[in-house]
Amino acid sequence: MTESLSTPVNSGDLPVLLDVKALDKTFAVPVLKNLSFQLRKGEIHALMGSNGAGKSTLCNIIAGIHQPTAGEMYFLGEKYTPNDVKAAEEAGIRMVMQELNLFPTLSIAENLCFKNLGNKFGIIDSKRLRERATKLLDLVGLDDVTPETPMEDLGVGKQQLIEIASVISEPIKLLIVDEPTAALTDPQIDLLFEQLRKLRDQGVGIIYISHRMDEIQRIADRVSVLRDGQLVATEDIKDIDVETIVNLMSGDLDSHSISIKPGIRPPKSCVLRVRTLSKVGAFEDINLDIYSGEVLGIGGLIGSGRTELLRTLFGADVADAGSLRFASDDFLFPRLMRSPEEGVANGIGLVVEDRKSQGLLLQKSLLRNISLSILPQLTNKFAVVDKQREHDIAVEIAQRLAIKFDNIRAPIASLSGGNQQKALIARWLLRDLPILLFDEPSRGVDARAKTRIHELIREQALKGKAVIVVSSETQELMTVSDRIIVLSNGRMAGEFDRASFSEEKLLEASFRFYNKSSPQHKTNDKEQQDVSPTH
Amino acid sequence: MPGLKKLHLPWNSLGLIGVLIALILFFSFMSDYFFSTVTFRTLVNQIPALTVISVGMTYVLLIGGIDLSVGSVMALSAAVVGVAIADFHLPVLIAIVCGLAVGFIFGVTSGFVSSHWKIPSFVVTLGMLEIARGGSYLVTQSETKYIGDPVAFIGDPVPVVGISAALIAAVSVVIVAQWLLSKTIFGRYMIAIGTNEEAVRLAGINPVSWKIVVFAIAGLLAGLGGVFQLGYLQSADPNAGIGLELSAIAAVVIGGTSLSGGRGSVVNSFFGVLIIAVMQTGLAQLGVSESSKRIITGLVIIAAVLFDQYREPLAARLSGKNKRIPTFDDN
Amino acid sequence: MPFKMHFLRFGFLLLLSLIIAGCDSKNTSETSANDSAKEDKPVRVALVMKSLANEFFINMAKGAERHQEEHADEYTLIVNGIRNESDLAQQVSLIEQMMATQVDVLVIAPADSKSILPVAKRAAEQGIVVINIDNKFDVELLEKMNVAIPFVGPDNLEGARLVGERLAQELTAGDKVAIIGGIPGAFNAQQRQKGFEEAMNAAGIEIVTVQSADWEQAKAATIAAAILSENPDLKAILAANDSMALGAVAAIRQAGRESDVLVVGFDNISAAQDMVKKGAMLATADQFGDKLAVFGIEYALQILKTGQAEADKKTPIELITAESLNQ
Secondary structure (H helix, E strand, O other), X not given: OHHHHOXXXXXXXXXXXXXXXXXXXXXXXXXXXXXXXXXXXXXXXXXXXXXXXXXXXXXXXXXXXXXXXXEEEEEOOEEOOOOOHHHHHHOOEEEEOOOOOOOOOOEHHHHHOHHHOEOOOOOEOHHHHHHHHHHHHHHOOOOXXXXXXXXXXXXXXXXXXXXXXXXXXXXXOEEEEEOOOOOOOHHHHHHHHHHHHHHHHOOOEEEEEOOOHHHHHHHOOEEEEEEOXXXXXXXXXXXXXXXXXXXXXXXXXXXXXXXXXXOOOOOOOEEEEEEEEEEOOOEEEEXXXXXXXXXXXXXXXXXXXXXXXXXXHHOOOOOOEEEEEEHHHOOOOOEOOOOHHHHHHOOEEEEOOOHHHHHOOOOOXXXXXXXXXXXXXXXXXXXXEOHHHHHHHHHHHHHHOOOOXXXXXXXXXXXXXXXXXXHHHHHHHHHOOOEEXXXXXXXXXXXXXXXXXXXXXHHHHHOOOEEEEEOOOHHHHHHHOOEEEEEEOOEEEEEEEHHHXXXXXXXXXXXXXXXXXXXXXXXXXXXXXXXXXXX | OHHHHHHOOOHHHHHHHHHHXXXXXXXXXXXXXXXXXXXXXXXXXXXXXXHHHHHHHHHHHHOOOOOOOHXXXXXXXXXXXXXXXXXXXXXXXXXXXXXXXXXXXXXXXXXXXXHHOOOOHHHHHHHHHHHHHHHHHHHHOOOOEEOOHHHHHHHOEOOOOOOEHHHHHHHHHHHHHHHHHHHEXXXXXXXXXXXXXXXXXXXXXXXXXXXXXXXXXXXXXHHHHHHHHHHHHXXXXXXXXXXXXXXXXXXXXXXXXOOOOOOOOHHHHHHHHHHHHXXXXXXXXXXXXXXXXXXXXXXXXXXXXXXXXXXXXXXXXHHOOOOOOOOHHHO | OHHHHHHHHHHHHHHHHHHHHHHHHHHHHHHHHHHHHHHHXXXXXXXXXXXXXXXXXXXXXXXXXXXXXXXXXXXXXXXXXXXXXXXXXHHHHHHHHHHHOOOOEEEEOOOOOOOOHHHHHHHHHOXXXXXXXXOOOOHHHHHHOOOOOOEEEEOHHXXXXXXXXXXXHHOOOOOEEEEEEOOOOOHHHHHHHHHHHHHHHXXXXXXXXXXXXXXXXXXHHHHXXXXXXXXXXXXXXXXXXXXXXXXXXXXXXXXXXXXXOEEEOOOOOHHHHHHHHHOOOOEEEEOOHHHHHHHHHHHHHHHHHHOOOOOOEEEOOEEEEHXXXXX
């Protein structure tokens, strides 16, 4: 760690830049609880925590995207209450987003100077744009691309560098970078770090969010660990090791109660064998046996390939390699699901992650949303839908799942997230398929609905179904699963049975393939390909 | 609302009926000759082609697509039937089947190309519009084919009733199409696809085949429209139906079908057709100048859609409820 | 809420019954009052035109309206036209609507010489005096359907021959010319083409091509451009109407061959007059378009009065050249 020796400090002497005091933020559930945090001038401060610990929420509040429910912030000693991103930017606070905010069809130069494109007559001065863009590109080591290249011709990594370049080109006092290196090559990372250090030496405070331990040890001066919306520790990077950080992130298991007991298992038998399943850019070489009567949890960080794996099993996406074999034909024929229709025909159902855009017919009624998947069973030989039966069945399952509704014919958009989620689950329960996949089943759902959903998942397994649950909440996984596998950077990083569950082990596994010695993520291939300038 | 149920009219047809009545009253007031059975008979015997084409357009808009080719396909189908009768001396019924087949094939092609290769239906059917128009010039050698008596039975008024066989068939199509939409699984899938196609796909239903079916129906109905047109004119006009797709879209949109899909009604599209027909007849009887006719037609289209947009809050106020008007599909 | 719903429903039913009652009462009162009404009311004339976006027909309609104003005690006039010249269905609808309003006289400029005939026949059978102007109904079909609808209008063949002969004076035998025709099925298009052809053949001039531009200027420009590049030695273009002639003039200007290629047209619209004065066009024919409808109406009124047999009637036609305009 030679680089960290170059830290110009005894950082304890630096003045406080941002002081966050007792911040609370509640969406459907409390996300930040009485969180206090201090950022000093001229330091790179790493923020760590598992999924849902509150890192992004905290940063969004600092950057003015969200407003806190309670608590105060002081910036350079003055009270700081940004109402929107613009207010934050005016104060000199900028965030580089994970999701990029660029115009793909405009050129790099136009993107970089978007806020200041033309002269006072609104005419674009391309010479000035070009000069400015070239300077900024040099800053982040992209001197091999021409400023006229359309943004969409660049890989994600370069786009991110350009986003960073545009942010640091302006006078800033506080910079937030969220997982900036995910798609970068090593030389690009080096350049990025050089820029960050330069900024730090100019007195800018930098909040650096990353899952990568090695990077944090390279770049950060201090590290803060969040857990369940609270700050559990802030330490100088010199005084803390990886093991301690992981321990801090996972916390104490006893503080959470496991409300659902696994129950007596019906005899379990293998229903599906997944072999060497791969999808470029998402996951590779997944081998799994799926058993009836068992809940299999899939853990891992966001972006580790969990959602893609479920979608591929179901047929929503198509795998590039590997096969599925089903018990229905004694595992004789290797198959791949090429459409959800095929997935359902083979007995697989998927409760999708993004229920609003991919699951529900938002403007349509609860009734219509529930009955969508079972219409063929409700029709006579003329394909006429038996509306009475449709209504009865929907009401019955809605009551069984405790879906709260005033009018079953009212648009489902008027229901709460939990009830929407239960409606989506109801749709699949009615189909009575042997294999059920749940992607983040309790996202955006209140505590009571969450418990009910967990019970439902367990019930399905007890009825002899094979269930797979993907969740970002380790607690949730440990609550509902009989067995957990962990994906890390698209690869299987561990398998645990109930006896060996521990938050710490799961966390440790989910970080396993993110260090530098492991093969880089597939996106880097793209990066290498488009090094040659297109113009 | 027991009273409304007995009327057997979809609850939100009321606004359209209101517009229709207002127009009829207006023209009756303005012209001495408008309010007569002769006028109404004449009027309804003119609309079969536009009616069936609007039915097809309703389906296509429901699934979030659009079919710009209907006018040209109608002309081509009529041309094929006309040439089959006049030049090849085929029996009328067989010629009609040929015409319908042409429409069907165009529909299937549009549907397949747009849903299978995920090309916007706007573009695909724009291409089909040109192809079908070229086809109709080709088949007729750019000349109007006069057929005369053999096809008169389609368009001429049936004695006693005073309305044509084509109209009876067109109204039957409206009824069957509305029944398909509101009672069958096919209708449910159309609405669901128009609302959120990805959600339908992820519910394990293949939207592609359903979309092809919808375009096939629209094409078939365009072909049927061609047959009606042929019966009405007793001749096949290669230039028939230029701009008809826009009239159909106007009728359908007046009927409250959403251009972005997921909401619509065939019966209401029929009311839209009637509104357009009443306007054209009324304005013609008044002898209003062409320029004013067009301006007035445009204004009525916009007004009808505006009215439709604010229908729900308006109806809520009328019925004394603040919200929770049942959505259309749950009638 | 029940009250309001019932109110709505009641109102709806009320309106419905009013409509039905209204329909019936109107019909009966109409027939009973008919005889007496016919005596003191002026004659009702309906003029159904082709495209009212075309200057030629607009002038014709305006001429008719002026004429009506001068003879307001004799007749009333309703003018209708279709959107584009080839929309047969709309023209049939318009005629039916005029029949529904029980007009006494129907003056029609048919969009097609065959397809409009069945509906015109029905109108005649209903007792309406039907007069055919501008585009003559197909003679064979008239005989076959056993109807007599008098045509009042210019002899297009004669007019076209006049124009053609004037052009022939400028050319020598063996020169190459092209004809741009109107909509192929239209009678007047056929007649004008025939007139052109007769004049050219008589002078021994070679017609290299005959193509249709559907009466439209833009289409004619495209076609003329193609013809020009095909035939570098082309001496003249004969267009079956002035709109198309203007298109041809534009194409010639684009090709830079103003000095080599002559253009003649037909109709004498105002823009064509300017062209003839400037020399961009050699000649056109005036069939007194603004009076064509008036001729038809006058003839119809005469038939109504006398109840005499209905024969075709020719209207005057005149050759327009730079000399005649400068007189």
